[in-house]
Amino acid sequence: MDILKRLQEGTSKLAVVGLGYVGLPLAAAFAACFSVIGFDQNEEKLKAYRRGEDVTEEIGNDALKEAAIEFTSDPARLSEACFIIVSVPTPINRDKTPDLDPVQSATRTVAKYLSAGSIVVYESTVYPGVTEDVCKPVLEKVSGLVCGKDFKIGYSPERINPGDRKHRLKNIVKIVAGMDAESRHEIAAVYQMVIDHVYEAPDIRVAEAAKLVENAQRDINIAFMNELSIVFHRMGIDTDEVAKAMDTKWNALGFRPGLVGGHCIGVDPHYFIYEAETLGYYSQIIAAGRHVNDGMSDFVAQETVKTMLRAGVDASHAKVFLLGMTFKEDCPDTRNSRSVDIYRRLEDYGLHPQASDAMADPEAFWKEYGIRLVDPSQIVDADCLVFLVAHEAYRHFSPEDIGRFYGNPGKKKILVDVKAMYSRQEFEARGYFYWRL
Numbered sequence: 001m002d003i004l005k006r007l008q009e010g011t012s013k014l015a016v017v018g019l020g021y022v023g024l025p026l027a028a029a030f031a032a033c034f035s036v037i038g039f040d041q042n043e044e045k046l047k048a049y050r051r052g053e054d055v056t057e058e059i060g061n062d063a064l065k066e067a068a069i070e071f072t073s074d075p076a077r078l079s080e081a082c083f084i085i086v087s088v089p090t091p092i093n094r095d096k097t098p099d100l101d102p103v104q105s106a107t108r109t110v111a112k113y114l115s116a117g118s119i120v121v122y123e124s125t126v127y128p129g130v131t132e133d134v135c136k137p138v139l140e141k142v143s144g145l146v147c148g149k150d151f152k153i154g155y156s157p158e159r160i161n162p163g164d165r166k167h168r169l170k171n172i173v174k175i176v177a178g179m180d181a182e183s184r185h186e187i188a189a190v191y192q193m194v195i196d197h198v199y200e201a202p203d204i205r206v207a208e209a210a211k212l213v214e215n216a217q218r219d220i221n222i223a224f225m226n227e228l229s230i231v232f233h234r235m236g237i238d239t240d241e242v243a244k245a246m247d248t249k250w251n252a253l254g255f256r257p258g259l260v261g262g263h264c265i266g267v268d269p270h271y272f273i274y275e276a277e278t279l280g281y282y283s284q285i286i287a288a289g290r291h292v293n294d295g296m297s298d299f300v301a302q303e304t305v306k307t308m309l310r311a312g313v314d315a316s317h318a319k320v321f322l323l324g325m326t327f328k329e330d331c332p333d334t335r336n337s338r339s340v341d342i343y344r345r346l347e348d349y350g351l352h353p354q355a356s357d358a359m360a361d362p363e364a365f366w367k368e369y370g371i372r373l374v375d376p377s378q379i380v381d382a383d384c385l386v387f388l389v390a391h392e393a394y395r396h397f398s399p400e401d402i403g404r405f406y407g408n409p410g411k412k413k414i415l416v417d418v419k420a421m422y423s424r425q426e427f428e429a430r431g432y433f434y435w436r437l
Helices: 003-009 023-031 043-050 061-066 075-080 101-112 130-143 181-191 204-235 239-246 268-278 285-294 296-310 338-348 362-369 399-404 424-429
Strands: 013-017 036-039 069-072 081-086 118-122 151-155 173-178 197-200 320-323 354-356 384-387 414-417 433-435
Touching: 003 081, 003 181, 013 023, 013 075, 013 101, 023 036, 023 061, 023 069, 036 075, 043 069, 075 081, 075 101, 081 101, 101 130, 118 130, 118 181, 130 151, 130 204, 151 181, 151 204, 173 181, 173 204, 181 197, 204 239, 204 268, 204 285, 204 296, 268 285, 285 296, 296 338, 296 384, 296 414, 296 433, 320 338, 414 424, 424 433
Parallel strands: 013 036, 013 081, 036 069, 081 118, 118 151, 173 197, 320 354, 320 384, 384 414, 414 433
Antiparallel strands: 151 173
């Protein structure tokens, strides 16, 4: 098929379908080597990209302006491409089962304009078998072409870590897989143009499974630390101090308790659990980890209220501010935010919390959750500050900075520091009622 040669000579193009946190960095990287079509149905997002505004904050405005990407919402443009990457979201339904509608919809769109001699590579997270058993039949039926004869398919699990400035697309190890040896080598050759280290998995199902388990193992390890935290609080032991002591051993993994949200760790394990159950096996460890992590929002909300009660503060009339509403630190992504769950739970307790964030877009947050984000200047006369996400902007706060949010120096001050950013000893010495996960 010699896809790479066609791309290098400019006789065909590379297309990326879905321009979010995964697709946009891919499109920008490949645009330095080939002619790239960036397809997305969200015209408002495309308008921002054309203005040079990176709403994902993954590559930055300057790099986006320099990237020669042909942004379009016209699916017919996909007919110009011989290498098509599908990087649309794969969420879960309310019952925690996989929602394959986005990837199936994208597949139908690609199939309508699929040209003979092309390769379609999926980066969307799926359970083993989806690429070959779900997507391939759709590609064949809609396009009228035969997979293996007229076109080929592959899989390359995304490893974008939003907000991570160390592990970037270029320097990560990129797994690639194809339906046969020829397609695998061709896919690897294309990705090697923009990525330093490419690992060729033996087949597509192995690559699909690798994506699920690399996130499931993180989910399980965080769940372990979360369970320890719940029990250590009953024992009157500081979990962070235990973790620091444990980390002195050479084989410690360095995990900490926390809120597990987002579009990967909090979602991908459910794809594994679902497929295991269809095969007659109920996942015990992975499902238990999900159960623990899904319950941490309730635990943090309960402990926040308990801390106020221990301080003698009337929680129903307290001014409570939640700081950090994205799903992780130094990232504007608010999908599957566990901080929102805490906000809702505090409302269920009769509190009237207010939310603020150093990274999230206020308008987008309002549209998604119906919650108004307040500016830091509006955080005044607080009774309780709840730091949920360890944004760099919050890590730099001094005790004096935090103290100004409370106003009256003599009032009782409650500080909930979920990620243990601050010194317990220092704040307790200043008279704070301090709690951390």
